[in-house]
Amino acid sequence: MANFDLSGTYQSPQFGAGDGAVAPSGHIEESQGLQGRCTLDEPVTETIMRDLRSIGTKLKYVMLPRARADKGSGLREWDLWGPLVLCLALGIMLSMRAEQASLAFALVFVIVWVGSGIVTLNAVLLKGKISFFQSVCVLGYCIFPLVIAAFCSLLLQVIWLKVIFVCVGFTWATGASVAFMAELLPEDRKALGVYPVWLFYVAIAWLILIS
């Protein structure tokens, strides 16, 4: 942080709450609720908890059927922490019992990140009105049902139960994200943009199934 020598009529920035002036906080993303608060003075745990709470609310949002109804508008303020946490959790779970543990983890990681990047890029190239990181965020958060399915199938190693869990998780995951993607594409290309989303979740579901 550079030092400024601001003398003269400059007032030191002791902004109270509700001043209307927004001070930059520690991270680029600022939720609407931060307006008027100076976040530099708060304890570190508070900063971290704010992010964790935001991740938690988004995860809850994805799990509810309402996500399908209003097409993911609760995920409007995107962040990539949630997808990262989910991806790591999935990778660890799938590589725990695998023989080629490192390859499995790498595969999960690559498929989740590169996959969502490519799916979003595909939508952009099809002239969809898509915001890149927003889309990556939605795709990442919608993996959550599959992560739950992976966890359940890790506990019970019965094949047909696994199939059921994964199928349920898959339909749940595709519900919100397909609705989100279809909304933003031109009319004659909806299928073209939605198919990669479907393929993305099929890939992840398959990874869980064969673990």
Added chain:
Amino acid sequence: MPPASPESFINHGTAVPAACCSMKEGKCVGDGNNSSFMFSGYMQNVVHDRRWKGVLQGEDAQYFHNSATNQTQWEKPEWSTGAPESLSFHSQSSEVYRPTVSDLDLQDRAGGGGGHLVPLSSGHEARGGKLATTEADTVSLRQAPGGVMDSAGPAAGAGGPASSSFSGFGSMLASAAAGSEEGAAGVQGWAGSMLSYAQQMFDISSEDVIKRLKLSLVPFQGLDAASSDLRSRPDFYGPFWVATTAVLFLAATGNFARLLETEEYPAVEFKSDYSLVSVAASMVYGLLVGVPLVTRLGLYCSGQSVDSINFKQVICVYGYSLTPMIPMSVICLVPNSFFRWIAVLAGLGISLAFLWGTLSADLAVEAPSLKWKVLGLFGAAQATIFLVYRVYFFNSMS
């Protein structure tokens, strides 16, 4: 205690740290009487109306200046943030604002003229367009992206500041902006033109893709019309996603086959082989990219003009010819060795028939001496994939 008015920050002679000046997206500007540091690159949620600039004074204070109405205020400018009726992320995007070429261009053009804040208005007046600077313009957020989306044609008469801001600039910017408000709006220069080029390759509708897929699976009718269609409008969506799906299905069915086999031999525990994915991926993608490259090299080395073969068409056709692999891989789940061989050979045959039907006529016209070599090369590549799949992926456990 209310903070001092923003104007009191001007004329301070405060040092602008050198580190800030080297940042890509912020700009250090100073003219005679204002040495504040304009950090427009990282103002998020602020500059959807680009006349508003957030000016970061020091590191703690920030005020907002509207270059059109020349007002400054401490508060963030208000605009309608009501929930959109549909999920229009483009109007409520909270992404980092990326300065577009238009902004930077205008700054260059404005030159030493009035101050550092972007004279969007003056830029437009220079073009003879009249920019309405009413309150409605500065606060209407929903209008802005709509304006951008309309900028494919001349934006004359289209309301909204953003559309006017795009109207005057080259077709490159217009196409990039029209393509995607968020994805491409921040892209400058060569990247923008690359994006618009890539968008041309994806310029296809669902029905066309489905038609081409059906043709590649049953290549016995209507090949002439289809080949001329493929020649005139090659697309890259089909090849890429067919290849990706093929990679996934090849790896998946390879593993499932092993799973089914371990059902027969319960003593052997099923170990999933993740390396199949990398083998399949490198094979399919490598051939999809490599074979046309090799062809191009061959053309170059043999002295023929490289343009004699329409490569987009070739890549497109080759990509679609990978389609029979998908149903074939599903059929190969049946645990009968002979049946699998039949399926593989049938898939290979269909694929080669499609290649032959669509390419041979064109190659005969464009590069007759190379026709056989090119077709032979593609055929060999297909055969490689199919046979490697059959032999390597289905190593029987017994």
